[in-house]
Amino acid sequence: MRIVGLTGGIASGKSTVSNLFKAHDFPVVDADLVAHDVLKKGKTGWKKVVSAFGDDILQPDGEVDRPKLGQIIFSNPEKRKLLNRVLAPYIWFGIFWEVLKLWMEGFKIIVVDVPLLFEAKMDKWTKPIVLVWVDSETQLQRLMLRDSTSEDDAQNKINAQMSLDLKKTKADLVIDNTGSLKDLREQFRSILVIVTKPLTWTEFGFSRRGVALFLLSIVVGVLMYFQRSLYTSSL
Ligand SMILES: CC(C)(COP(=O)(O)OP(=O)(O)OC[C@H]1O[C@@H](n2cnc3c(N)ncnc32)[C@H](O)[C@@H]1O)[C@@H](O)C(=O)NCCC(=O)NCCS
Ligand SMILES: Nc1ncnc2c1ncn2[C@@H]1O[C@H](COP(=O)(O)OP(=O)(O)OP(=O)(O)O)[C@@H](O)[C@H]1O
Numbered sequence: 681m682r683i684v685g686l687t688g689g690i691a692s693g694k695s696t697v698s699n700l701f702k703a704h705d706f707p708v709v710d711a712d713l714v715a716h717d718v719l720k721k722g723k724t725g726w727k728k729v730v731s732a733f734g735d736d737i738l739q740p741d742g743e744v745d746r747p748k749l750g751q752i753i754f755s756n757p758e759k760r761k762l763l764n765r766v767l768a769p770y771i772w773f774g775i776f777w778e779v780l781k782l783w784m785e786g787f788k789i790i791v792v793d794v795p796l797l798f799e800a801k802m803d804k805w806t807k808p809i810v811l812v813w814v815d816s817e818t819q820l821q822r823l824m825l826r827d828s829t830s831e832d833d834a835q836n837k838i839n840a841q842m843s844l845d846l847k848k849t850k851a852d853l854v855i856d857n858t859g860s861l862k863d864l865r866e867q868f869r870s871i872l873v874i875v876t877k878p879l880t881w882t883e884f885g886f887s888r889r890g891v892a893l894f895l896l897s898i899v900v901g902v903l904m905y906f907q908r909s910l911y912t913s914s915l
Contacts, residue, residue: 682879684875696857757840810851
């Protein structure tokens with residue numbers, strides 16, 4: 681099995697690239713969706729966050745007011761660390777669970793879209809790592825436009841993450857999304873060629889078929905061993 685890591689910075693274009701993967705029938709695990717699920721009312725993640733941040737972050741219906749929590753954590757590094765610490769195990773498990781379900785369905789290539797792939801040290805589980813890079817001015821403008829936020833708020837969110845230039849040094853493949861959507865689609869085509877290369881032996885070994893073949897060879901080996909010992913004892 682090949683787990684392709686898709687990462688980038690806030691508003692660098694990960695969802696846009698993830699939609700291109702989906703359009704080519706790749707299964708995509710979205711860490712933001714996993715995080716939203718973990719924060720749903722009544723879930724353990726929700727309970728931990730409420731006890732760490734208090735009832736003030738809740739809406740009248742008891743769900744977490746995500747924009748409000750966002751305002752707190754993006755303007756306060758200590759609070760951000762606290763939220764990350766509280767939620768990390770649940771997000772990690774949620775992603776693992778989604779990957780496992782897709783593995784059981786027999787998918788050989790799975791894309792995981794994790795904005796904080798390097799920050800959360802999940803990069804060691806994915807290969808190759810595709811980074812959606814964008815220059816800082818374009819990132820700021822796109823973030824302000826998409827979320828209708830002020831420059832200060834947008835910059836705080838960008839500063840809350842590892843810089844895209846540093847991420848670039850750690851990634852295997854880089855998509856420069858500073859240009860048009862047409863440029864992006866062209867680069868995506870080259871990425872697709874690399875991502876869909878035949879599986880290596882190790883990747884095959886971790887695929888559902890590889891594991892089935894391994895188990896089958898153990899069963900056959902054990903049967904042959906018993907057959908042989910029965911034969912020799914009957915002589
Ligand atoms: C802070 C929250 C409540 C804001 O929710 P909201 O719906 O407004 O934003 P959304 O979840 O769509 O996130 C938007 C983007 O913000 C960035 N981001 C989110 N959390 C963090 C964080 N802790 N540190 C840095 N950047 C973050 C990511 O680039 C993400 O793609 C939410 O993002 C959250 O629960 N974050 C903590 C969980 C987490 O680490 N998520 C990232 C998955 S790896
Ligand atoms: N090449 C492009 N040209 C113009 N606009 C773009 C381009 N790529 C993405 N956008 C726009 O930029 C914004 C951010 O893109 P997108 O939502 O894909 O980023 P993201 O990395 O998934 O963000 P987040 O981290 O918040 O989830 C969106 O409004 C999207 O439509």
